[in-house]
Amino acid sequence: MTRPSVAPESERKGPRRWWLRLWGRLGEDIQAVFDRDPAARSVAEVLFLYPGLHAVTMHRFAHRLWTGGHPFLARLVSQASRAVTGIEIHPGATIGRRFVIDHGMGVVIGETTEIGDDVMLYQGVTLGGTSLKKQKRHPTLGDRVVVGAGAKVLGAVVVGSGARVGAGAVVVKDVPAGSTVVGLAGRVIDEHVPGAPALSLALEESGVDQAVRVIEVLFERVQQLEERFIGDDATETIVLVPSLVQGAGI
Numbered sequence: 001m002t003r004p005s006v007a008p009e010s011e012r013k014g015p016r017r018w019w020l021r022l023w024g025r026l027g028e029d030i031q032a033v034f035d036r037d038p039a040a041r042s043v044a045e046v047l048f049l050y051p052g053l054h055a056v057t058m059h060r061f062a063h064r065l066w067t068g069g070h071p072f073l074a075r076l077v078s079q080a081s082r083a084v085t086g087i088e089i090h091p092g093a094t095i096g097r098r099f100v101i102d103h104g105m106g107v108v109i110g111e112t113t114e115i116g117d118d119v120m121l122y123q124g125v126t127l128g129g130t131s132l133k134k135q136k137r138h139p140t141l142g143d144r145v146v147v148g149a150g151a152k153v154l155g156a157v158v159v160g161s162g163a164r165v166g167a168g169a170v171v172v173k174d175v176p177a178g179s180t181v182v183g184l185a186g187r188v189i190d191e192h193v194p195g196a197p198a199l200s201l202a203l204e205e206s207g208v209d210q211a212v213r214v215i216e217v218l219f220e221r222v223q224q225l226e227e228r229f230i231g232d233d234a235t236e237t238i239v240l241v242p243s244l245v246q247g248a249g250i
Contacts, residue, residue, distance in 0.1 A: 022060055025097065029056055032098035036120055052101030055087035062091035093127075096143070103149075110138035115145075116161065122149040130155040130172070142177065 033046050033053060040046050046053060058081035065074035074091035082088045086105040089095075093109050096117040101107055103123035109115075112135075113127045125147045129137035139153045142161030153159060153171045160177030170184050 022057075022064070025060055026057055028098050029053055029100070032100050032118070036100050037102060051085035051087060052104040055081050055085040055089060055101060055104060055107075056095065056099055058085075059089040059091065059093070059095060062089075063093070063095070066091040093138070112136045112156075113138040114140040116141055116143035118144045119146075121147045122151075122167070124150040126152045126154070128152065128154050139171075 030043060030046050030053065033050060034040050040050075058077055062074045062077040062081070065071075065077065071091075078089060078091045087101060087107045089107075089109040090111040090113070092111040093113040093115070095109075095115045096119065098118045099115060100120045101122075102120065104121075106124040107121055108126045108128060110127055110129050112129070115127075119141055127139045127141070127147075131137040136156045139155070139157050139159060141147075141153075141159045142163070144162045145159050145164070147153065147159075147165040148167035148169065150167055151165045151169045151171070153165060155172055157171060157174050159165065159171070159175040160179070162178040163175045164180045165171055165175070166180065166182035168184070169182050171181055175181050
């Protein structure tokens with residue numbers, strides 16, 4: 001899969017001073033909160049009472065220190081942000097524009113993570129690594145990706161633009177653009193052309209997918225027992241049960 005083009009902030013520099021760019025990013029981030037959180041009521045509320053915004057703003061400052069050759073100061077800022085917000089973003093992570101962390105408690109973003117524009121994370125999300133080598137070991141998220149509460153995206157995987165990762169999902173493989181991923185195995189249940197609407201139910205109801213899998217395993221086990229102790233005559237009766245489940249819309 002082709003990796004989404006996520007340009008580092010150091011490559012997005014214009015003629016203005018970096019602190020003016022930081023101020024401009026803050027305005028965009030505040031507007032992004034209004035666009036994605038109907039509970040936001042005023043600029044003052046978002047500016048002073050949204051820990052996700054605080055964490056993102058402090059990260060942009062820490063990332064500037066990191067790329068400027070001041071790793072200790074960068075880590076110091078990131079640790080202060082973690083203590084205040086409960087959100088841990090390594091200063092080496094590359095984050096795009098209009099990035100929103102909703103609620104945010106427990107979010108962890110690793111050093112080599114790359115995040116595109118207009119991405120949204122919910123509380124408890126981990127963008128973690130699976131390697132001890134000093135190399136690209138954290139995820140790459142394309143533009144407009146949404147990651148549900150408690151989801152874990154691990155390793156140097158690519159989550160394509162417009163993809164949605166369901167609440168509680170564990171993703172260890174690349175995710176196609178525009179698709180929806182749910183479950184502990186992180187399997188794709190809905191794949192779309194980029195820009196097309198995706199299933200929103202999976203983001204909050206990933207437990208249904210897990211329940212269906214448990215039922216499927218139970219049916220398989222019951223059928224094995226029927227064939228072992230009763231014989232092939234029981235096959236016709238047991239096959240009817242999965243069809244009833246499908247008919248019920250589970």
